[in-house]
Amino acid sequence: MVRSETGKARQRALQDRTTVTRGKIIAGAIQVLAHGGVQGLTHRAVAKVAGVSLAATTYHFDTMTEIIEATSRTLLDEYLAGFRRVAARIMGGEEQSIASLGDLVERVVGNALGRDRTRSLAWCELILHGGRRPNGRALTQSWYEQLDEIWHDIALLFDPAASRRAASAAVDMTVGLTFFLHPLGLDQATAKQLLDGRVDVATLLAGISSSAPEQRNVTDPDAGARYVETRQKVLQAAIDVIVEDGAAGISYGRIADVMGMVRSGPSYYFPSIDGLLQCAQMSFFERAKARYRSGLTGQDATGIDADRLLDLTTAIYFREALEFARENIGFYSVWMNAAQNPALRPAVASSLLDLDRAWTRRITAATGKPPDPAVPLRIQALFIGKVIRTIAASLEVADLSRAREDFAAVLRGGQSN
Secondary structure, eight states: OHHHHHHHHHHHHHHHHHHHHHHHHHHHHHHHHHHHTGGGOOHHHHHHHHTSOHHHHHHHOSSHHHHHHHHHHHHHHHHHHHHHHHHHHHHTTOOOSOOSHHHHHHHHHHHHHTTTHHHHHHHHHHHHHHTTSHHHHHHHHHHHHHHHHHHHHHHHHHOTTOOHHHHHHHHHHHHHHHHHHGGGTOOHHHHHHHHTTSSOHHHHHHHHHTSSOOOOSOOOTTSOHHHHHHHHHHHHHHHHHHHHHOGGGOOHHHHHHHHTOOTTHHHHHOSOHHHHHHHHHHHHHHHHHHHHHHHTTTOOGGGOOHHHHHHHHHHHHHIIIIISHHHHHHHHHHHHHTTTOGGGHHHHHHHHHHHHHHHHHHHHHHHSSOOOTHHHHHHHHHHHHHHHHHHHSOOOHHHHHTHHHHHHHHHTTSOOO
8 A cells, every 4th residue: 555655656746747847848948939939949949948958858849849739739728728817807806907808909918018928929930830831720720719719708798799700800909919019129018008099100110110221122233133133032032931931040051052052152142131131021011012002903092982991901811811821921920030139120110100101091081081090000900910810720711701890890990799
């Protein structure tokens, strides 16, 4: 009997040590993902950050795929547990500051930029990575399904008639605002003022975009045609790497391998990786802007009413999410890289400012009056959130069909159920 109890105690101790070690490894993986992206995730890097031996990481996780899946599930479990606690506090009357889905969106986004910043950045990296692989999209779809469910449960506490669609749209808004705000490097207080309408988004973006010298995707006008052609090929190779591996995967060596050049070759055309990333970022944006414009070809802004604007917005969303899914994965990968790389922030802010002005002009023309500054911001955020959901998860036609109604709710200046 004594031996049996001793054996059980030893087994429990071993299980506890295993749990603690796995927990350290996953915590280390979250740190690496937040600061170096999926491309920086190696057994050695995780072991160093986690404070465990390299042998421990390979013992508990044979591959990086296993670490990614375990980290994804851990983050999801933590988020779901957190939302359940919020629901319990609301039901118990202990939570007075959240009385609507809009309040919940602002709370979650604020936490993402503040106390949960590292976990949030890691989550963003995992979401984009998931869109690159079929098994990743399946895992991400499971993420969204469970988040939609718990958000709907919370919404029902505010309004017994709340629909699942409204909860799903709130999740998209949260994801979009998170991707919108992280790259700008805002602190939690400034972000709250922005979301509350106390800070003008255009003024904020203009200030950030002018904080560094303008970077242009141009070359010396005296450069030869061959130089210009090769430089463009280097840029395209960088874009291909970003689409495949993320912005953190960019290096001169990686690009040289793709192009069959000597290792030092790409640096001749782009003296710094930051400069290369800025040019790639601008190329992504210019391509997207050209596609948006083509979607509005022949459409006189003064002749588009609100219904037509919603139709066009939904059509452009469909095309971006379905036809240009992989390019958007690369696009948002560079955006998120700006969260850790201040040199990229002015270009992100400039792109967002351009979009904010375009939305403001279109909405003003469609409705006959300038919108509240929060409306273009939230339209952009919802658009981003929906694109991210679609490129990262396997969605059904029914999921896509809700888009127009969700855009309409924001355009009306509120949320509908």
